[in-house]
Amino acid sequence: MRLRTIPGSSGRPRPLRLLGDPALSGPGREVTAFDGELAALIEDMYATMYAAHGVGLAAHQIGVPLRVFVYDCPDDEDRRHLGHLVNPRLVETDGPVVRGPEGCLSLPGIEAGTPRYDRAVVTGFSASGEPRTVTGTGFFARCLQHECDHLDGLLYVDHLTGLRRRRVLRAAARAPWAAEPETSGR
Numbered sequence: 214m215r216l217r218t219i220p221g222s223s224g225r226p227r228p229l230r231l232l233g234d235p236a237l238s239g240p241g242r243e244v245t246a247f248d249g250e251l252a253a254l255i256e257d258m259y260a261t262m263y264a265a266h267g268v269g270l271a272a273h274q275i276g277v278p279l280r281v282f283v284y285d286c287p288d289d290e291d292r293r294h295l296g297h298l299v300n301p302r303l304v305e306t307d308g309p310v311v312r313g314p315e316g317c318l319s320l321p322g323i324e325a326g327t328p329r330y331d332r333a334v335v336t337g338f339s340a341s342g343e344p345r346t347v348t349g350t351g352f353f354a355r356c357l358q359h360e361c362d363h364l365d366g367l368l369y370v371d372h373l374t375g376l377r378r379r380r381v382l383r384a385a386a387r388a389p390w391a392a393e394p395e396t397s398g399r
C-alpha cells in the first residue's frame with residue numbers, strides 16, 4: 214500500500230462564519246494564483262470541515278472571499294466523494310427536483326427540506342490548476358449545488374419560502390450561536 218497524505222492533516226481548523234455574518238454574502242473572487250497559499254487554504258478548509266463534521270465547506274464560510282470549496286460527501290448509493298474545486302462552475306443540472314433535508318455549517322443544528330436537482334455537473338480546477346469535472350447525483354448533487362451557492366453569497370435558506378423559511382430563521386434567531394439582534398435575521 215502506498216502512503217497517501219490525508220487531506221486536511223497539515224491544515225488547522227479556522228473559525229466558522231455563521232448566518233448573519235457579512236462574509237457569507239456577495240460573490241467570491243476568482244482564484245488567479247495556484248500557489249502554496251492556495252494549497253494551504255484548501256488544507257485549512259478540509260481541517261475545518263472535518264472538525265465541524267461537515268460534508269462540504271466553501272471559503273466564504275471561513276471568511277475568505279475566494280471561489281473554492283472542499284467536500285467529503287456520500288451520494289445516495291453511499292459512494293464517498295472527496296475533493297476540492299477551485300473556480301467551480303455549475304455547468305449542468307438535471308433530473309427531478311427533489312426536496313430533501315439540508316443543513317449548513319453556517320447554521321449549526323438546523324435542517325430544512327430544500328429543493329435541489331438530482332444531478333449536477335461542476336467544472337473547475339484542482340489546487341495545482343488542473344481542469345476537473347465532477348458529476349454528482351442524489352445527496353452529493355445537493356452538496357455540489359449548495360457549495361456553488363455559497364460562492365455566490367447564497368445559503369439554502371434563500372431557496373426556501375413561506376413557513377419553511379420562517380421556521381429556519383426563527384430557529385436560527387433562537388440558536389445558542391445566534392448573532393446580536395442587529396445583525397441577525399437575514
Ligand SMILES: [Zn+2]
Nearest residue numbers: 316317318319
Ligand atoms: Zn453551507
